[in-house]
Amino acid sequence: MQCKQIVIPEFGAPEVLQTREIDMPTPRKGEVLVRVAFSSINPIDVKTRAGLGWAASENKDNLPWVPGYDISGKIEQCGDNASRFSVGDEVAGFIGFPARGGGYSQYVCVPESELSSIPSTVTLEAAAALPLAGQTAAQAINKAQVKEGERVLILAGAGGVGHIAVQIAIATKAEVYTTCSEANLDYLATLGAHAINYQFAPASERLSDIDVLIDLVGGEVALDALKCLKDHARVITIPTVTAELVCEKATLLGFSASGMLVSPDPKQMETLLYMVGVGLLKTEIQHIFPWHDVISAHKQVETSRTRGKVLLDMQC
Ligand SMILES: NC(=O)c1ccc[n+]([C@@H]2O[C@H](COP(=O)([O-])OP(=O)(O)OC[C@H]3O[C@@H](n4cnc5c(N)ncnc54)[C@H](OP(=O)(O)O)[C@@H]3O)[C@@H](O)[C@H]2O)c1
Structure with missing residues (x-):
């Protein structure tokens, strides 16, 4: 079975972003396979795509590279020694930061330690807006x-x-x-x-x-x-x-x-998810773009005028 990812094949304008088909990844030891529902876009994704900043320097010899650090979705498969989650659980995470990325994917393998459970009172959209x-x-x-x-x-x-x-x-x-x-x-x-x-x-x-x-x-x-x-x-x-x-x-x-450089902290993510779940925190989502319109999504974030977050719907 195949699935789609969005890649930066070379640094440049939003139009360089491309879709590629890959074989369904298999989780290794300690990893889970996540069926990504939403991935959110951060200014660092846009700067990296343009070849700016340290994430671009880190990845310049590693193109094509899949951007994206924020995901929400469902556990599809658990690798050996991955026992925190069960198939079908809803999870979110600040993944692969800074070098690995990988969030702009329909399916992605992630160390289970990078993920947090989404409470039943929190939507997959809100959860994707939170990580970074x-x-x-x-x-x-x-x-x-x-x-x-x-x-x-x-x-x-x-x-x-x-x-x-x-x-x-x-x-x-x-x-x-x-x-x-x-x-x-x-x-x-x-x-x-x-x-x-x-x-x-x-x-x-x-x-x-x-x-x-x-x-x-x-x-x-x-x-x-x-x-x-x-x-x-x-x-x-x-x-x-x-x-x-x-x-x-x-x-x-x-x-x-x-x-300050943000550092991924799944425990802190759990606290933020809890706050959203009990109504102490509200996420604002300006627009959800389908994955195949990622160029428009990057153009929006590049304006620096987004209210709240821009998401990609990875399954539409
Ligand atoms: N060091 C780190 O670890 C780290 C982590 C995350 C983010 N960042 C950086 O932090 C910055 C903010 O990130 P973000 O994700 O919040 O960006 P963002 O979502 O793109 O910020 C957009 C917001 O900026 C406001 N804005 C633009 N120009 C403004 C101005 N002159 N005065 C006041 N508000 C202005 C806009 O409000 P209006 O439309 O009302 O103007 C808009 O709502 C970015 O530079 C990002 O790269 C760094």
Whole structure:
């Protein structure tokens, strides 16, 4: 039996993405075969496809390469010594990060240790939206040690990472401020954040006395946001390309600043799934593209204007 995968055969524009047919993979020791329902798209997939960033450097001699780190689906087969799950169980995971990838597949073999069970109250769509973005959000809030009552500014609160970070910070009982375009003001207000329209004025003209900055934009926008901070504020800057610049400037100004690289953590994924299941966290999915329209999906994520997440339906 055969199944489909989406590959990057060479780096370039979204149009380089291709579909290929492979023989159904067989799980090895400790692995399970997952029938992928949804795979979500992250900005790192788009940058890697364009040949940018460290995941592209890692994989430049390994093309064609199957991108994708976020999957949800059902266990199809268990390999030897894989006993955590049974055939038919619903699972999700942040898989193969950073070098292996593989999520843009209809069927993929994954070490069972990379997966988490999806509670019956969580949809496969919501579960696919969570792995990389949700864990980045949770790890950033943890790293910043956000506390009850603190004033937290999250740049780009409407994005894949941002909409989860806003909700986790609010659950910590912080006072959350976030930046977005006019179109997302109401959405972020419904999540409980004070939403600031960056198209109207930069954050530095609207806010002051911020304890913690979670930067999801980087560059000049992040440098401007440093003007909103109170003495000894903490800064976590997530976009890796400008992390050094932002940390250098923040440190010069007397703030404690660091970059961050997300690290897959199935236990943390279970917590996020639990939060969605009990209604403490809501995932926002802007659009689900069929797998054969992956080029449009990449074009959407490349706009940097996605609200929440973009998914690929791998089974349609
Ligand atoms: N270091 C790591 O481990 C790590 C992990 C995950 C992500 N990242 C990086 O973190 C960044 C965010 O990731 P993501 O997945 O959240 O991206 P995303 O989903 O593509 O973010 C899109 C959002 O950004 C907002 N936005 C764009 N320009 C903005 C601006 N100038 N000010 C405020 N908001 C703006 C948009 O809101 P509007 O439409 O309202 O403008 C949109 O909702 C990316 O650079 C990504 O590569 C790094």
